[in-house]
Amino acid sequence: MPSYVIGVDGGTESLRAGVFDAAGTPLSFASAPYPTAFPAPGWAEQRPADWWTALGVAVKEAAASAGVPPADIAALCVDTTCCTVVALDEAGQALRPALLWMDMRSAAQAARVAAAGDEALAVNGGGGGPVSAEWMIPKALWLAEKEPEVFEEAATICEYQDYLNFNLTGRMVASVNNASIRWHYSTQRPGGWPTGLLKAIGLEGLQAKWPQEVLPLGAVVGGLTPAAAAHLGLPEGLPVAQGGADADIGMIGLGVIKPGQLALLTGSSHLHLGVTDKIFHGRGIWGVYPDALLPGVHMVEGGQTSTGSAVAWLRKLVGEPGYEALNAEAAAVPPGCEGLLCLDHFQGNRTPHTDALSRGAIAGLTLRHGRGHLFRALIEAICFGTEHIFETMRGQGYSPASVTVAGGATRSDLWLQTHADVSNVPFVLTKVSDAPALGCAILAAVAAGLHPDVPAACAAMVHQDRVVQPDPQRHAEYASHYAAYKQLYPALQPGFHAAAARCAPPPKAPPPPPAAEALARRAQLHSIVSPSILSADFANLQSDVQRVVDAGAEWVHVDVFDGVFVPNLTIGPPVVKSLHNRVPGAFLDCHLCVVHPEAYVEEMAASGAAQFTFHIEAPGIDFNCTTAAALAAKARKLGMRAGIALQKDTPASTVLPLVAAGAVDTVLLLSVRAGFGGQKFDLAVLPKLRALRERFAGDIIVDGGITLANAREVAEAGANALVAGTTVFAGPQPAEVAVPGLVDLIAAGREAWPAPASGEQPAPTNGAQQAEQRELSLA
Numbered sequence: 001m002p003s004y005v006i007g008v009d010g011g012t013e014s015l016r017a018g019v020f021d022a023a024g025t026p027l028s029f030a031s032a033p034y035p036t037a038f039p040a041p042g043w044a045e046q047r048p049a050d051w052w053t054a055l056g057v058a059v060k061e062a063a064a065s066a067g068v069p070p071a072d073i074a075a076l077c078v079d080t081t082c083c084t085v086v087a088l089d090e091a092g093q094a095l096r097p098a099l100l101w102m103d104m105r106s107a108a109q110a111a112r113v114a115a116a117g118d119e120a121l122a123v124n125g126g127g128g129g130p131v132s133a134e135w136m137i138p139k140a141l142w143l144a145e146k147e148p149e150v151f152e153e154a155a156t157i158c159e160y161q162d163y164l165n166f167n168l169t170g171r172m173v174a175s176v177n178n179a180s181i182r183w184h185y186s187t188q189r190p191g192g193w194p195t196g197l198l199k200a201i202g203l204e205g206l207q208a209k210w211p212q213e214v215l216p217l218g219a220v221v222g223g224l225t226p227a228a229a230a231h232l233g234l235p236e237g238l239p240v241a242q243g244g245a246d247a248d249i250g251m252i253g254l255g256v257i258k259p260g261q262l263a264l265l266t267g268s269s270h271l272h273l274g275v276t277d278k279i280f281h282g283r284g285i286w287g288v289y290p291d292a293l294l295p296g297v298h299m300v301e302g303g304q305t306s307t308g309s310a311v312a313w314l315r316k317l318v319g320e321p322g323y324e325a326l327n328a329e330a331a332a333v334p335p336g337c338e339g340l341l342c343l344d345h346f347q348g349n350r351t352p353h354t355d356a357l358s359r360g361a362i363a364g365l366t367l368r369h370g371r372g373h374l375f376r377a378l379i380e381a382i383c384f385g386t387e388h389i390f391e392t393m394r395g396q397g398y399s400p401a402s403v404t405v406a407g408g409a410t411r412s413d414l415w416l417q418t419h420a421d422v423s424n425v426p427f428v429l430t431k432v433s434d435a436p437a438l439g440c441a442i443l444a445a446v447a448a449g450l451h452p453d454v455p456a457a458c459a460a461m462v463h464q465d466r467v468v469q470p471d472p473q474r475h476a477e478y479a480s481h482y483a484a485y486k487q488l489y490p491a492l493q494p495g496f497h498a499a500a501a502r503c504a505p506p507p508k509a510p511p512p513p514p515a516a517e518a519l520a521r522r523a524q525l526h527s528i529v530s531p532s533i534l535s536a537d538f539a540n541l542q543s544d545v546q547r548v549v550d551a552g553a554e555w556v557h558v559d560v561f562d563g564v565f566v567p568n569l570t571i572g573p574p575v576v577k578s579l580h581n582r583v584p585g586a587f588l589d590c591h592l593c594v595v596h597p598e599a600y601v602e603e604m605a606a607s608g609a610a611q612f613t614f615h616i617e618a619p620g621i622d623f624n625c626t627t628a629a630a631l632a633a634k635a636r637k638l639g640m641r642a643g644i645a646l647q648k649d650t651p652a653s654t655v656l657p658l659v660a661a662g663a664v665d666t667v668l669l670l671s672v673r674a675g676f677g678g679q680k681f682d683l684a685v686l687p688k689l690r691a692l693r694e695r696f697a698g699d700i701i702v703d704g705g706i707t708l709a710n711a712r713e714v715a716e717a718g719a720n721a722l723v724a725g726t727t728v729f730a731g732p733q734p735a736e737v738a739v740p741g742l743v744d745l746i747a748a749g750r751e752a753w754p755a756p757a758s759g760e761q762p763a764p765t766n767g768a769q770q771a772e773q774r775e776l777s778l779a
């Protein structure tokens with residue numbers, strides 16, 4: 001009876017096949033590379049035909065060097081990168097090169113998906129985002145919008161995984177693993193598919209293009225077709241088992257299938273893949289993906305972007321000494337590195353902050369610190385980053401009890417021991433480091449009937465090598481250093497975001513001439529004054545607000561300052577609530593200058609805020625806009641208009657994905673440093689305002705230093721809404737003169753805007769009439 005299996009790991013650069021026996025012993029491995037095309041920044045494409053060629057080469061070579069005759073092979077299983085999307089015609093031929101997981105062209109589509117506010121998005125940080133451009137729906141949406149002829153013609157839109165299985169067996173099916181982790185499929189939803197999400201983004205047509213059958217891991221997809229058998233040099237009809245995403249199949253190869261176990265897959269980055277029997281969602285984690293591994297075996301995901309890559313960077317910087325020397329020097333340094341502390345966010349933070357603009361840092365340098373201190377501080381930072389992910393998971397109800405680890409970094413005892421000590425959990429190493437290939441072999445062994453099920457196959461085929469136990473004393477010693485590490489990000493985040501804004505590349509192409517439709521929409525905007533109550537008499541707020549409303553102020557600007565995001569403390573939801581009750585009908589235009597706007601969105605809505613404007617620079621809001629889009633969608637869902645605000649020095653380009661996605665109703669440009677009224681208007685905001693107006697037909701608010709002398713010029717540059725505090729509440733003219741005066745100046749300034757082609761009526765300027773119209777359009 002055939003007793004060997006082939007596991008194939010379809011990676012990013014090559015495909016690696018291994019022949020294993022039923023006890024999990026590898027007999028041979030063989031790899032075959034395939035090219036990836038990077039025709040432009042952010043693009044990454046591969047030709048499905050190259051995968052197929054590589055599969056034939058690697059399998060034939062592995063089988064030959066194992067010395068196992070084809071008749072002794074019992075089954076085959078393949079994993080692949082995920083989400084790598086292919087579009088196929090009726091015959092299963094690729095219509096275009098595949099969009100590799102790392103292809104980022106669908107970033108704007110990802111922001112739109114995040115803005116949909118559908119329940120299926122719970123797996124993205126509990127609905128708070130981000131949605132990654134790596135995932136299926138943004139990629140398919142990109143295809144539908146940018147290459148509609150390909151999308152239309154495609155009979156099937158699926159994964160690299162499904163393409164290979166189809167070519168092996170002639171059967172087109174999806175894997176529950178890929179679909180759950182990257183397609184927003186859920187076994188908990190009737191039918192599984194994210195129909196509501198597809199409808200919300202106008203991509204209903206995608207569902208029928210997906211493979212309609214979803215198979216669990218290890219299920220038999222089919223037998224090798226004659227053509228596939230010839231291509232691989234294996235017997236016709238050989239069972240092919242369902243695989244999934246390479247990293248997740250690696251969990252199986254590490255034997256991580258029981259609740260409380262967690263797989264740490266290391267390389268240039270860290271991937272934390274936990275197993276849980278509970279279904280929960282929350283900020284700072286991805287998942288839980290129900291049944292994504294096995295029935296009842298759910299997955300939770302975290303990730304650190306720069307780990308091995310940061311270590312390699314430091315080694316290069318200090319003259320490329322051997323890792324042995326660096327480890328020895330670092331081991332001689334005490335925990336905490338005598339005050340030296342690193343932040344590991346060299347390429348941003350994936351979880352728990354999900355901030356693409358966060359950066360690495362070294363803090364506390366003195367002249368006595370040497371190379372060993374630096375190396376140890378970086379290793380500690382990586383361990384602290386992992387612990388922060390674990391702490392976030394614990395906060396959501398999942399506690400990793402043991403970590404099974406794979407990857408090159410496991411060769412460092414210091415690295416392993418520090419991880420175990422910081423997190424106070426045992427770190428387990430297994431004998432076969434090529435976990436994805438072994439995971440495939442396990443699934444193939446189940447499909448072949450060599451083992452009754454995946455748990456039994458894992459028990460027979462995964463062998464523990466050693467366990468690194470945590471040292472409780474060391475763990476206690478690390479506590480204060482870990483606490484200090486956690487303070488680094490919030491302290492440095494504003495600086496990181498400011499640096500990103502400073503260094504943002506200028507927009508590449510000149511703006512397209514405004515379309516007729518955009519011109520018509522702009523003409524319909526209202527000319528709005530939003531008096532800032534920051535300059536009102538706080539002891540007489542009700543009468544001050546009533547007074548400006550009576551004077552024709554369509555909005556009332558409420559600055560919510562938390563004393564952290566800006567150096568001033570003002571008012572919060574209770575005052576908003578009182579104003580809403582005491583001045584019925586006042587449109588409360590709430591501007592949140594706070595570090596965590598997401599923490600206030602529900603309360604602000606419940607208090608009566610009409611517009612919820614938050615800052616793109618706020619921690620937790622990412623500059624690729626997915627978390628911003630999700631928060632804006634939530635604000636809208638709660639009945640408020642959504643706005644995004646930019647500090648004076650933040651370029652408009654940072655919010656263009658949001659604007660392009662239609663995710664916000666307003667953009668607020670600060671023309672002073674946020675925090676206090678009575679400052680001087682900074683003319684530097686005008687070019688930014690002009691550039692934004694060319695791309696955005698919605699309300700643009702300019703806030704800070706607005707007077708009767710400059711309002712017209714600001715409106716000419718593109719603003720249709722002005723916030724004015726001092727001028728309305730403490731200026732030489734009373735509010736009854738200042739408010740209508742400012743409205744007239746805005747209307748006059750807007751006459752400089754390009755006019756729509758024909759037939760457009762100007763918007764009414766009477767405040768009450770406009771409020772009535774808005775009520776109607778909200779209803």
Ligand SMILES: O=C(CO)[C@H](O)[C@H](O)COP(=O)(O)O
Binds near residue numbers: 703705
């Ligand atoms: O948000 C603000 C500052 O952060 C104020 O709303 C703004 O400055 C308006 O005040 P003034 O018209 O007095 O400049």
